[in-house]
Amino acid sequence: MREIFSEELKNLHVRFSEMGMLVNEAVYNSVKAFVNHDRELALEVIQNDEAINEREVDIEKRSFEMIALQQPVTSDLRRIVTIMKASSDLERMGDHAVSIAKSTIRVKGKTRVPEIEEDIANMADIVKQMVEAVLKAYVQKNDQQARKIAQQDQQVNAAFQTIYDKCIAEMQRDPQTVIGSTDYLLVGTYLERVGDYVTNICEWIVYLNTNKLIELNTNNQEKM
Template sequence: MLRTQFEEDLKNLHEQFYKMGREVSIAINNSVKAFIDHDKELALEVIEHDADINNYEVSLEKKSFEMIALQQPVTTDLRTLVTVLKASSDLERMGDHAVSIAKSTIRVKGSKRVLEIEEDIEQMAGMVTEMVDDVLDAYVITDEKKAKDVAKSDTAVNQQFSSIYKKCIDAMKENPETVVVGADYLQVAGYLERIGDYVTNICEWIVYLKTGKISELNSNRTEEI
């Protein structure tokens, strides 16, 4: 009976984590859309909705600790709970970065815009949200290979960030009127780049869940715990 309840609780944890991830993906999408469209109402929605994402993390953390204390799980079950704890923390930070992008929208004045850079930021956001969606799919079926593939795609996100950085610097040098908006572009691209890093963290936790090894993906360091 206890085991059946434990398995039901684990299933609920998985479902909650996936729902949290979907909310984070929507928040990232909406924050960038708000920034590109100068849509302050949508930006405010992202900021207000962040409380829901935070509540998910608190709920997942509380339930995970409760299950560890009461059930004293070992091996795979314990790895599952550790993964939920760590990966939900990464999701929460990703939600925080979506809020930061939304706040950039509210701060931005009627500055001179550089449409080419905005298109690049939009493309970068698409790459990042695809990573988020793919890592959630990998999590649901504990797909180690898919997780590693998702982590590899962070390289393209980093390259896009470097490209945007260069274009922003060039634009600011050529036209001082773009300095204010250029600084905002750099900030938003930086937040997206960090979100990609957090997705890579979740990929590492999926590999841990499957193998029991903590691996730093895109690096040679691997240690057993």
């Protein structure tokens, strides 16, 4: 019976990792589509979101079944809860990728500002590295690395502030860029939120190893 449970738990880990890779690809492609004005790639991101949603539902279903039927011990229950919570964060990250893709379609043909688009691309690179790193930290159960990754969110916030300041200045300088700059702000906000969700996953990794939920980047105050 224990061997069956261990195999199911291993399978759950694999499904979560695969979902993480899908989300990372969605975030990367959504920004690539936005910066390159690639409508087709944006539509692909939107269409592929269904697969991410299905993964999240499947993981949740399997998790509840394992809890109900296997009655796992505390340490195993903590692993299952971590996967459930973190997969929910991944699903929301996928939603933000879709929002970025929709912005690509919406601003098609509008006045663009290459300098701000470059800033958005650089911000996306930071976020992409965070997503890849947090998935690796999860697989390795490395809570120390998770704490370091969470600190990178400060870079994301700083990048968003730069984009925000430039967008406001650009809208004041040239009214024709108002629509495009508004979407730049939205895309920057979506990326900033993805960074927040990565931090959430970092917190779940710490919880997995320490049985303590703490708010990273907020003076490490314990939540429970």
